[in-house]
Amino acid sequence: MSKISLQKLYKKLLDLFKNYSKQEAINIIQKYLYLKFNASNTDLLIDKFISWNKSIEKEVVSDLNKISQGIPIQHVLNKEFFYNNLFYVNHDVLIPRPETEELVDMIIKNESTDKIKSILDIGSGSGCIAITLDNNIKSKVIGIDASEKAIIIAKNNNINVGTNVTFLEKKIEEYKPDIKFDLIISNPPYISIEDIDCVDDNVKKFEPKLALFVNDDPIYFYKVIINFSKKYINNNGKIYFEINDKYYSDLFKYVRDANLSYSFVKDLNRKFRFLIINF
Ligand SMILES: C[S@@+](CC[C@H](N)C(=O)[O-])C[C@H]1O[C@@H](n2cnc3c(N)ncnc32)[C@H](O)[C@@H]1O
Known part of the structure; x- marks a missing residue:
């Protein structure tokens, strides 16, 4: 050749x-x-x-x-790298983003990973978070997503990367696990439907609406996941969230008024993009 x-x-x-x-x-x-x-x-x-x-x-x-x-390169080639592994992606899942890699990297580098025995990724999409954590932490990892198509893709990525995550098609509002978790992580939909005009046309056109937008209350998923965690997180457990910096002050007021132990972390672009809650 x-x-x-x-x-x-x-x-x-x-x-x-x-x-x-x-x-x-x-x-x-x-x-x-x-x-x-x-x-x-x-x-x-x-x-x-x-x-x-x-x-x-x-x-x-x-x-x-x-x-x-305007079709994203990742959709044309059906792939994206995340934490050095290759993930299949198409229009049914969010294309993994560098900020999400930062979130996962923060967990792998900052946590005493040998103490984490159970992890839940809520809104797992392509499976990038759950699969990467499973690859780096000896722990039982579960990923849930409301989208059946996303779960099929995540299961295939799980096989391709050679990991052992359990992926379930479930809405967080209806999920009643039979175990508790040491770590809950989520990059939930966090763009208010009211801000649809501010979103890049190609993102709107090619990425799944279910992964991006939230109706009415932009911090809805944070509230749902925090409430879920009160029941299903172990003592000394933690939630790691990716957040939209636009809603930093709403989230700040919410976690402060709920008397939670929290910290907000900036990303490499110096924007508040992560929220950690300690239980
Ligand atoms: C922003 S995407 C994150 C995807 C992936 N975790 C990542 O970081 O690339 C949010 C995901 O939440 C899922 N989702 C939306 N509503 C949900 C619900 N009620 N319960 C569980 N998952 C939901 C979407 O299908 C989508 O895959």
Whole structure:
């Protein structure tokens, strides 16, 4: 099979994204090369060669056509990396985000993981959180989601990564587990339906509404999950939440007035994006 230099390919692809700002085009091409050919920025710098032929070229042109129509790269290629593992994704699950990786990393690095024996991930989507925790903590891990399609994808990702998470199609409002948990984690839907106009068009068009939006009360899931935890979390257990920084003050008032022991944590962009509750 013949080969092509990554730098040569990179320049060819950049030419196809002339309508985009330079930085946007660079970001798209770098992400595409990484997901499609496993080619990192270092590979690009050292100008590695990759296999190339007419049929690969056809695929690349077709992929880039879809990407230029606004379809997320991860949906075009049906994959995203999360904590170094590859996850299958499609329009039935939220594409795993870097902030969520930060949340999982915080747990793995800050918790005495040998003491955690049971973990629940609420709203597991692709399974990225539950699977990554199972891969890094010796513990029973359960993931629940209201979406049947999401659970099918999470189960497949569980097999592909080689983990042992139990995924259940359940709404948190109806879930009555027969065990208690040391750790509950959730990245729940947290965009108020009233803010739908502020959401990027491609996110609205291609990602599942059930994963993104919450009706009426934007902190609804936080309240439900905190109430659930009062019954189903062990002494000294913790909840780790991802939050929308826009609702930081609503959440702050809620946890303060409920007399909970809490801390808010900023992400790498210095926004309040995580809430930890101690029981
Ligand atoms: C923001 S997504 C998070 C997905 C994944 N955990 C991640 O971080 O990429 C929220 C998830 O909650 C699920 N969900 C929505 N309502 C739910 C409910 N009532 N009970 C359980 N899961 C729910 C959605 O289907 C979606 O998969």
